[in-house]
Amino acid sequence: MATTDTPDRPVELPDIEIRAIAKSFNGMTALDEVSFTVERGEFLAIMGPSGCGKTTLLRILAGLETADSGTLLSRGKRIDQIPVHRRNMRLVWQNYALFPHLNVRNNIEFGLKLQKLERRVIDAKVAAIAEMVRLTEFLDHRVTVLSGGQRQRVAIARALVTEPDILLLDEPLSALDANLRVHMQSELKRLQQTLGIAFVYITHNQSEAFSTADRVVVMNRGRIEQIGAPREIYLWPRTRFAAEFVGSNNLLEGRIASVDGNVVSVDCGAGRFFVALPDERLAHGYRPAPKATVTLVIQASKVRGHATGVANENQVTAVVTDTEFTGSQIVQHLRLEDGTALRMIAPDPFSGSTPGPGSTIDVYWSPEDCVLVGPRILPSSQNIPGTKSYVRMGG
Structure with missing residues (x-):
């Protein structure tokens, strides 16, 4: 250009x-x-x-x-x-x-x-x-x-x-x-x-x-x-492959249950979860289709072991299957009730309070920390001003 x-x-x-x-x-x-x-x-x-x-x-x-x-x-x-x-x-x-x-x-x-x-x-x-x-x-x-x-x-x-x-x-x-x-x-x-x-x-x-x-x-x-831009790709992957390849993302398959303003409800195997779509994305053509099959993307670093009380906060019970010490952090591998794998990054590996394998814990993430990937979320000809992005559609 x-x-x-x-x-x-x-x-x-x-x-x-x-x-x-x-x-x-x-x-x-x-x-x-x-x-x-x-x-x-x-x-x-x-x-x-x-x-x-x-x-x-x-x-x-x-x-x-x-x-x-x-x-x-x-x-x-x-x-x-x-x-x-x-x-x-x-x-x-x-x-x-x-x-x-x-x-x-x-x-x-x-x-x-x-x-x-x-x-x-x-x-x-x-x-x-x-x-x-x-x-x-x-x-x-x-x-x-x-x-x-x-x-x-x-x-x-x-x-x-x-x-x-x-x-x-x-x-x-x-x-x-x-x-x-x-x-x-x-x-x-x-x-x-x-x-x-x-x-x-x-x-x-x-x-x-x-x-x-x-x-x-x-x-x-x-x-x-x-x-x-690197930040855009990391925070807002546009396809399932990008979400899998970039970062440490959790992917949950689901179907859109309802749309209320900028809040989308998605039914997944492990429960109903909420996604908050940023206003600027709605303004530039982001329109989730009712009953559409989508992939819910949550960064492992955004999954928490405690609630914050934000509106429509997502919560699910999980079993810890493994813990991985990487030096600067601990990655906890979790299994949800339907068998879906989930990862959570604990930023302080030396706190001594990380639950071990076999523990049952509740985990949380905010609706603002979710991204939806699916063939009907973003029109193929639409780019967000200022991002210089090209997007290939796909689930």
């Missing part, structure tokens, strides 16, 4: 427009008419399980694969029919793809030498990017003696030194240990904000996507399930 034209500021076309891109391999659909945009200077993460099509989409963007149909544009110009070297995009591979026989300097300057630039220009550009990615002191080191995080920075520097408009990253942190991965997430975000260019980042790790990206694309089986 282009920005609004003003007398002193021209319209900025998106860095990337992906229009109905489709791709199949041996009769198996990898991408099913995927469409979305990457705005100017945006950090966009594409997230999904293995086989969802995210890497295929990235390879098509980079020019390493050809789509069966659809159109790719960059800043208003078609790029799907031009060669890789003219797209002004660079790809950072999952395995770094460095030259092991070369030192850091030679790896970084490789693309510049192909451009046949003067030596002094190459040296200046390498020095500048090495300082930006904090590799100056390692320029004369062989890449084989570097740590995983340092090698990753070499790969990023080699991609950025040629000054691309867009950087494509294919699960760049997957080979790093947990602590280094968190550090590199911050480094990538810092680099992207400093350079002001678009990053398209492929990952299956939601913490990476949420901590770095301006918007996140959730994909499954070659299709887009949801696009939005």
Whole structure:
């Protein structure tokens, strides 16, 4: 979507427009008419399980694969029919793809030498990017003696030194240990904000996507399930898959019993529960259909072991089947009367008051902490202003 034209500021076309891109391999659909945009200077993460099509989409963007149909544009110009070297995009591979026989300097300057630039220009550009990615002191080191995080920075520097408009990253942190991965997430975000260019980042790790990206694309089986800001996707999943894939959500199947203003009553196997729909969502087309089959989504962190007395507070009796200590919290696994599994996160694992397996407890959650997912909750053509969302309907 282009920005609004003003007398002193021209319209900025998106860095990337992906229009109905489709791709199949041996009769198996990898991408099913995927469409979305990457705005100017945006950090966009594409997230999904293995086989969802995210890497295929990235390879098509980079020019390493050809789509069966659809159109790719960059800043208003078609790029799907031009060669890789003219797209002004660079790809950072999952395995770094460095030259092991070369030192850091030679790896970084490789693309510049192909451009046949003067030596002094190459040296200046390498020095500048090495300082930006904090590799100056390692320029004369062989890449084989570097740590995983340092090698990753070499790969990023080699991609950025040629000054691309867009950087494509294919699960760049997957080979790093947990602590280094968190550090590199911050480094990538810092680099992207400093350079002001678009990053398209492929990952299956939601913490990476949420901590770095301006918007996140959730994909499954070659299709887009949801696009939005990390907070929006986490709090308001739009499809059952998004609710299952993102966060620690409980899913209860049910049928809408009644609608009273913004309060929806849903009959589930374990009882009747209430959902409060935000006013702005009702104002923009959210209309639950009577007797419709829906999925009730409740974050595990919103389930409590005590009542607060809010209007229409949900309550249900459960049996504790297991407790899981994660360091910063305890996850309690519960079973409801109808056999439905439920999770509750206890934020204080050291309180010593957490009920153990076999205990029967009452748990509660507020109507405002529920989300409804179902084919008739949201019109397929309707987006909420300000969210830049695309929603594929589905239960």
